[in-house]
Amino acid sequence: MGITVSLENMEKIYERPKTLKKAVMHYCPGCGHGVAHRLVMEIVEELGIQENIIGVAPVGCSVFAYYYMDIDMQEAAHGRACAVATGIKRMMPDHYVFTYQGDGDLAAIGTNETIHACNRGENITIVFINNAIYGMTGGQMAPTTLLGQPATTCPMGREQVANGYPIRMSELVAQLPGTIYVERVAVNTPARVRKAKKALTKAFKSQELKKGTSFVEILSNCPSNWKMTPVDSNKWLDENMLPYYPLGLYKDEISGE
Amino acid sequence: MSEMLLMKGNEAMAEAALRAGGEGYFAYPITPQSEVAEYMAREAPKHGTVFLQAESELAAINMLYGAAAAGFKVWTSSSSPGISLMQEGISYIAGAMLPCVIVNVNRGGPGLGTIQPSQGDYFQTVKGGGHGDYRLITLAPSTVQEIVDYMGLAFDLAWKYRNPAMILMDGALGQMMEKVQFKPYTDPGRDISWATRGKSEDRESNFITSLFIKPEEMEQVNLQLQRTYREIEKNEVRYDTYETDDADLVLVAYGLSARIASKVMHILRNKGLKVGLVKPISLWPYPYKVLNELADRVKGFFVMELNAGQMVEDVRLGVNGKKEVGFYGRMGGMIYSPEEVSEKVEAFARKIGM
Numbered sequence: 001m002g003i004t005v006s007l008e009n010m011e012k013i014y015e016r017p018k019t020l021k022k023a024v025m026h027y028c029p030g031c032g033h034g035v036a037h038r039l040v041m042e043i044v045e046e047l048g049i050q051e052n053i054i055g056v057a058p059v060g061c062s063v064f065a066y067y068y069m070d071i072d073m074q075e076a077a078h079g080r081a082c083a084v085a086t087g088i089k090r091m092m093p094d095h096y097v098f099t100y101q102g103d104g105d106l107a108a109i110g111t112n113e114t115i116h117a118c119n120r121g122e123n124i125t126i127v128f129i130n131n132a133i134y135g136m137t138g139g140q141m142a143p144t145t146l147l148g149q150p151a152t153t154c155p156m157g158r159e160q161v162a163n164g165y166p167i168r169m170s171e172l173v174a175q176l177p178g179t180i181y182v183e184r185v186a187v188n189t190p191a192r193v194r195k196a197k198k199a200l201t202k203a204f205k206s207q208e209l210k211k212g213t214s215f216v217e218i219l220s221n222c223p224s225n226w227k228m229t230p231v232d233s234n235k236w237l238d239e240n241m242l243p244y245y246p247l248g249l250y251k252d253e254i255s256g257e
Numbered sequence: 258m259s260e261m262l263l264m265k266g267n268e269a270m271a272e273a274a275l276r277a278g279g280e281g282y283f284a285y286p287i288t289p290q291s292e293v294a295e296y297m298a299r300e301a302p303k304h305g306t307v308f309l310q311a312e313s314e315l316a317a318i319n320m321l322y323g324a325a326a327a328g329f330k331v332w333t334s335s336s337s338p339g340i341s342l343m344q345e346g347i348s349y350i351a352g353a354m355l356p357c358v359i360v361n362v363n364r365g366g367p368g369l370g371t372i373q374p375s376q377g378d379y380f381q382t383v384k385g386g387g388h389g390d391y392r393l394i395t396l397a398p399s400t401v402q403e404i405v406d407y408m409g410l411a412f413d414l415a416w417k418y419r420n421p422a423m424i425l426m427d428g429a430l431g432q433m434m435e436k437v438q439f440k441p442y443t444d445p446g447r448d449i450s451w452a453t454r455g456k457s458e459d460r461e462s463n464f465i466t467s468l469f470i471k472p473e474e475m476e477q478v479n480l481q482l483q484r485t486y487r488e489i490e491k492n493e494v495r496y497d498t499y500e501t502d503d504a505d506l507v508l509v510a511y512g513l514s515a516r517i518a519s520k521v522m523h524i525l526r527n528k529g530l531k532v533g534l535v536k537p538i539s540l541w542p543y544p545y546k547v548l549n550e551l552a553d554r555v556k557g558f559f560v561m562e563l564n565a566g567q568m569v570e571d572v573r574l575g576v577n578g579k580k581e582v583g584f585y586g587r588m589g590g591m592i593y594s595p596e597e598v599s600e601k602v603e604a605f606a607r608k609i610g611m
């Protein structure tokens with residue numbers, strides 16, 4: 001016996017952006033990928049650039065981003081998104097081009113492509129989802145996995161002597177003269193989601209300046225492979241990721257332009 | 258007719274791509290074809306086309322993927338070690354059904370090998386290279402003129418079938434200077450309705466992918482690829498024959514080896530041996546049929562390659578056991594002289610009772 005709700009006299013204040021397809025996402029409950037997808041697509045709608053944008057999906061949990069984002073997209077080989085985006089942008093300098101990549105994709109197998117795209121100052125936006133784990137393949141250690149954090153390929157926790165240190169990509173790419181905007185945000189609280197949207201908006205808009213690469217690192221969760229409830233994973237992110245990956249603006253050469 | 262020019266193979270290749278309307282070139286330097294990128298760096302801006310030196314061949318082939326998937330006429334060139342690095346991308350390009358041209362100026366291997374010419378990448382090119390069931394349309398020039406002629410053809414075939422095309426040549430052809438004429442090129446027209454150029458209101462979003470996670474779908478994609486391959490095999494086999502009409506023995510060679518083979522043919526004809534030559538131009542699809550037909554009336558075949566014997570396997574498939582197939586090869590960047598090969602062919606002729 002359900003409750004009947006009348007939609008009469010109700011004002012619609014929140015809905016699916018036109019730029020998101022009417023498809024049920026395959027992401028696990030509570031996963032930050034869905035939030036990040038929505039933010040990017042809200043921005044595409046608000047900037048009115050659906051006809052003028054090409055996205056590049058990675059290999060990782062977001063490999064099927066093109067099933068959800070209602071824009072023209074390309075699926076790149078694992079780690080090669082920044083090279084693929086470079087190819088697109090060089091041919092179509094007046095289009096918006098972005099990559100959406102996980103930490104394994106962007107900061108392990110694809111580090112070379114990432115660094116060189118940033119260093120050339122490719123006029124693209126890189127959306128980097130750092131969830132400190134390989135989500136898609138079932139929870140192996142990522143380059144961003146924290147010291148002490150267990151993963152299936154470091155079951156006792158990541159240990160520096162064997163596995164090196166977690167890599168801080170925002171700090172790294174901010175050093176490169178080709179980047180013009182670098183910010184690290186998170187999507188584990190509503191306030192942070194709003195901040196993330198502001199950063200992403202700036203990043204996408206910066207492409208109009210044709211001055212270099214914009215890079216937004218989004219700290220996200222992976223409840224399934226962290227083996228936590230979504231609520232616990234959001235707490236874990238606060239307590240463990242934030243100290244090592246401080247949120248904030250790492251480079252801004254666009255404000256005031 | 259346009260004027261006759263004297264040009265180095267690598268530079269003629271670049272010029273031909275520009276004249277064939279190539280809109281973008283992405284590459285990483287490697288001997289013996291670095292002149293291509295140097296030529297493009299100089300000339301591309303004059304044509305308003307894109308040139309970018311990538312950070313690696315891995316990046317170059319993925320830039321090509323992005324640009325081709327956006328519907329642009331793009332190409333790259335490299336040499337053996339660089340082409341090896343591109344194999345992942347080539348497989349993705351084939352899987353995503355993207356048209357583009359890749360030139361391999363083959364040098365000696367394996368490994369870092371030598372910068373001297375070789376035909377050691379035949380297997381890699383026509384039998385796979387990357388993972389999965391895919392094929393590369395492969396054209397093998399043997400003169401600088403043919404490099405130029407096949408550049409436009411490679412673009413046209415790639416676009417006609419939405420399949421990557423490779424020009425497989427060797428370092429000697431890239432480095433040699435010959436006279437060359439650029440015939441006027443007309444683009445046969447390209448459909449880019451599938452490409453990612455921005456989703457307009459009146460259509461669904463386009464996406465380019467080689468990922469089909471459901472085996473039922475992946476099988477359908479494979480079947481479509483196979484149908485395309487059968488179509489290419491039906492329409493695009495190319496080869497030249499020389500003096501095969503009265504031949505008792507047929508040499509089979511491509512690229513640089515075909516030039517040497519024609520010398521061998523003349524040496525042996527002067528000695529009274531009736532020798533002909535088949536020069537495959539398309540290495541895939543391979544001219545099996547002409548070899549099979551010739552096998553009904555000649556006494557034997559002799560294959561010469563600058564490798565340990567790779568194309569000879571396809572010659573045997575074509576001949577299908579009807580006649581003996583002899584082979585001589587040099588490796589590691591060494592090139593045989595016509596006299597050296599002639600001796601081997603004579604010995605083979607005696608062995609088969611000629």
Ligand SMILES: Cc1ncc(C[n+]2csc(CCOP(=O)(O)OP(=O)(O)O)c2C)c(N)n1
Pocket residue numbers: 059060061062078101102103104105106129131133134135136137142
């Ligand atoms: C060349 C290659 N090597 C390995 C893989 C397997 N693989 C797929 S996704 C992935 C890691 C994905 O992790 P990440 O980039 O962090 O994305 P997430 O799933 O966490 O969002 C790996 C190793 C592959 N597809 N291709």
Ligand code: SF4
Pocket residue numbers: 026027028030031032033061131135136221222223224225
């Ligand atoms: S495995 Fe992790 S990253 Fe992937 S969808 Fe599930 S929660 Fe998200």
Ligand SMILES: [Mg+2]
Pocket residue numbers: 060102103104129130131132133134135142
């Ligand atoms: Mg990850």
